[in-house]
Amino acid sequence: MIVDEGLTARGFWGPRQESPDLIADRLVAFLTGLDGVVGESLPWSSHSLPGTLLTEPTNARQVLSEAFRENTDAPHLGVSQAYDAGGTRVSQISITMIVGGYSDNPRIKNGVVVRWYGADPEALAGPILRRLASAWDPDWAQVTSTSLMSALADVQPVGKRNPHVGHLTYLPQERAQVLPDGLEGHLLRLESGGVVIGSGEGGGLLSVEEAGELARSLKPSEAFAATRPLVARSEPPAGCGGQASGGDGVVRAVLIKPGDGIATLETGDVDPPGLDAAADALRPIVDRTLDWTRALEAQTELGRNAHVGKIVLEVG
Structure with missing residues (x-):
């Protein structure tokens, strides 16, 4: 399958309140991982701090801390960021993300999106998806393209919280455990317990037609239920004690x-x-x-x- 239009890796998760420093650490891990995939150190920078390498933890923390400071009106909605880079193996690669949101509104979700174009984008698809899953711990993720999203718009409407099947699809352990039988030929099992669908041994990316067939068959599966809205906090908000609701110990x-x-x-x-x-x-x-x-x-x-x-x- 040749994708001339470029590819997009997308990962999403529900409400998760995280500190700017923790998000910065995730970002640095992700960018460093992408450098390893591409085979060179890409000049990742932010529009708010041009010319400053975001792979340096201090710089990443500065950018994220400033973004959170500016978002005093609605901190529960998280912050949005956009980063760009270039390189010899890809003609263009960019990242957009909304992170740190913890609103109970079911329309709100966190996510990271990576787009890349250039020579042989398929070769980067699996490694980029796995780096995204490792760094950001999404509820689901996929590698997709404009043609795939257009072809499957009736099966996987844009904006729905359910996982979407892509050319490649990542599911964490909780979802992987309830996948239906018969998918072994499509699965790459990860050390984390999660799986990548569409990249089994000797296999490549799913075509638009193959992804469509799989999406229709997996749509009723519990593994593809809506993103869970439980709040996952990496650190307690100020004032939270260690007892359950009611204070009875x-x-x-x-x-x-x-x-x-x-x-x-x-x-x-x-x-x-x-x-x-x-x-x-x-x-x-x-x-x-x-x-x-x-x-x-x-x-x-x-x-x-x-x-x-x-x-x-x-x-x-």
């Missing part, structure tokens, strides 16, 4: 099981230093087949306690 993990509604597991009294151990104790008894359409109920049950939310995400 009990750490609760809210599980969402199809047909069973909300089920709650309790660990007893656990101080914040023991939260990881509590998560480990709960993990083996969790049904990992979750009904993400009930996730907002879980968020309500949890209140907005960051520590408890961490446990729910780890065990679920």
Whole structure:
């Protein structure tokens, strides 16, 4: 399959409040990974800080911190950024992203988009997708093209939160575990537990026709359900304590099981230093087949306690 129009790698995830420094670290890891894919150090720069290499952690943190400082009116919506680079193996490569958003509005989502053009764009597709998945931990990601998105607009409408099948498609472990049988010939399994669909051994990118057929067959699958809206915070917001909602010293993990509604597991009294151990104790008894359409109920049950939310995400 020859793609003359260039290719796009896109990764999306639900609400996730992250600090500017953590997002900067993700960005540096991603840009460094892209340099490795292309085979040279690309001059990544920001419009807000032209001529300054973003692969330097200090520079990346400066750019992201400034973006968050300027976004005081609606910090829950995250910040948008655009970066450009060039090189000898690609005639043009650019990144746009909206990150750090944690609004409960189902229309809001975080995402990173990479576009590249030039000689043999297909050779870069798999490595770029895997770097994106590793650095940003998306709920799903794909490599796509204008022709594919146009051809599959009826099956995969733009703006829908469900994963979209692309020339290549990445799914994290939680989704990979509930994929239907019969896809082994299309799967590349990653060390993280996730999978890339369309890049099995000896295989290449799916054609538009192949992607369309796969999209129609996978659309009803639980693996392609809407992006989960649970808030994943890497660090607790100011003022959040270590107790569950209600302040009774009990750490609760809210599980969402199809047909069973909300089920709650309790660990007893656990101080914040023991939260990881509590998560480990709960993990083996969790049904990992979750009904993400009930996730907002879980968020309500949890209140907005960051520590408890961490446990729910780890065990679920």
